[in-house]
Amino acid sequence: MALRGLGRRISIGKRCFSSASEVEKRPRDGKQINLFSAINQALHIALETDSRAYVFGEDVGFGGVFRCTTGLADRFGRNRVFNTPLCEQGIAGFAIGLAAMGNRAIAEIQFADYIYPAFDQIVNEAAKFRYRSGNQFNCGGLTIRSPYGAVGHGGHYHSQSPEAFFCHVPGLKVVIPRSPQQAKGLLLACIRDPNPVVFFEPKWLYRLAVEEVPERDYMLPLSQAEVIRQGSDITLVGWGAQLSVLERACDEAAKDGISCELIDLRTLIPWDKETVEASVRKTGRLLVSHEAPVTGGFGAEISASIAERCFLRHGLQLEAPVARICGLDTPFPLVYEPFYMPTKNKVLDAIKATVNY
Incomplete structure (x- = not known):
């Protein structure tokens, strides 16, 4: 695709905003990595620590457009990390069913601009699953990841920020990180949260934002500014x-x-x-x-x-x-x-x- 590779890898120093984060209050044990590498670390940890976790989406098997899933299929196997048809509604529907069976479904929508075909599944099924059954059933193990926002040359179909659509829906959580350190901790918290979560990743920062990220397993609190x-x-x-x-x-x-x-x-x-x-x-x-x-x-x-x-x-x-x-x-x-x-x-x-x- 035309958006493969987003420019030079550079550190933007203070722009990663690590000065007062929860992670920095703990002993340092990490190294300098960019945002897509932090996402990759989080996915490795999620799959390693929970045998019920699965990662799937368009092209995730070879690493995806932004390489966030690089190495996952080789390490965890094609039965846990796999490509899906180019059908966002199908990805979301499958993810809901997988989560409803007690698994951790980590679904990738390749660009947030193409999440709209899955809108009905996310809004009318995932968000309401727990409530329409009186909490007898739920799909709380569902996390939908998607790159969002401007990229510098994306035009109409690779630059949109659709977060407000999903913020209107009771039953969903919507999370957006600002830096690599935050991305790793927030994504792991989303994956382990007992509610369906839409996790938007700022594609502009995939390679531009670089900061020290702990290699260990850690989570950052949701719903806390x-x-x-x-x-x-x-x-x-x-x-x-x-x-x-x-x-x-x-x-x-x-x-x-x-x-x-x-x-x-x-x-x-x-x-x-x-x-x-x-x-x-x-x-x-x-x-x-x-x-x-x-x-x-x-x-x-x-x-x-x-x-x-x-x-x-x-x-x-x-x-x-x-x-x-x-x-x-x-x-x-x-x-x-x-x-x-x-x-x-x-x-x-x-x-x-x-x-x-």
Whole structure:
């Protein structure tokens, strides 16, 4: 496929945001790897520690388009790591059945842009399985992995961010990591969670994001946001690859004396309202940024919830309207991608406008 290989492998240093993570609080025992290698490590551990775990999807047998499943079939056999037909609805349906039989089904949708044929299976079957049976049956061992977001040259069909569709569905969890360290720990937590999970991987960072990742088995908590930068003037919230954009905007704002608090949501559903609310009650201002189109994006849910909770409470109030810096309400463009993306400068302008409101 045209998107095989996403440019040079480089370290982006602080942009991996390892300064305050749960993993760094433990003894170091890892080495520098990129995000797709961290995903690969997590899948190796999941298969090694649970004989009921299976990995399957289009082309996963030889490593997949982004090489996240490299070496799995050779180590664990073709009966546990195998290719499927090019049918996303079939992949999801098979995964639900496999999980319903008590297995750990780890299904890959090759690009999030092609998850829509599986939408009915995920939304009407996986999400409701436990509830329609009164918890007599469930498919809680189901994890659906899929690369999402901009890639630099993906155009209409390899750049979409469809997370908001699934955040609307009770019964699902939606998780998006920002770095290799986070990706490994969050993916293992998703695979072992007793609920079906959609795990979106920022393809932009597969090779660009490099940081020290422990080689051991570890998990990071779901539904717990992380404050990765303390500040006092404005709260910034994002997830996935957008965190690197927000971090650079924070650095620039600091030159003008603006102190930004930066939060990685990590789990979108159920999301950590308490952490975001506590931050906004301190700063009095909020900016949310994501690649998906602004209308109906998950940033709208965050904005509405925080407005309800923080508009006027115990003498504290929002000092300015909630700002959203997101993708445009257009199909994802190819030639005009730089205009579409929520960039550092767009975020910086919104920070200044919000603080000076």
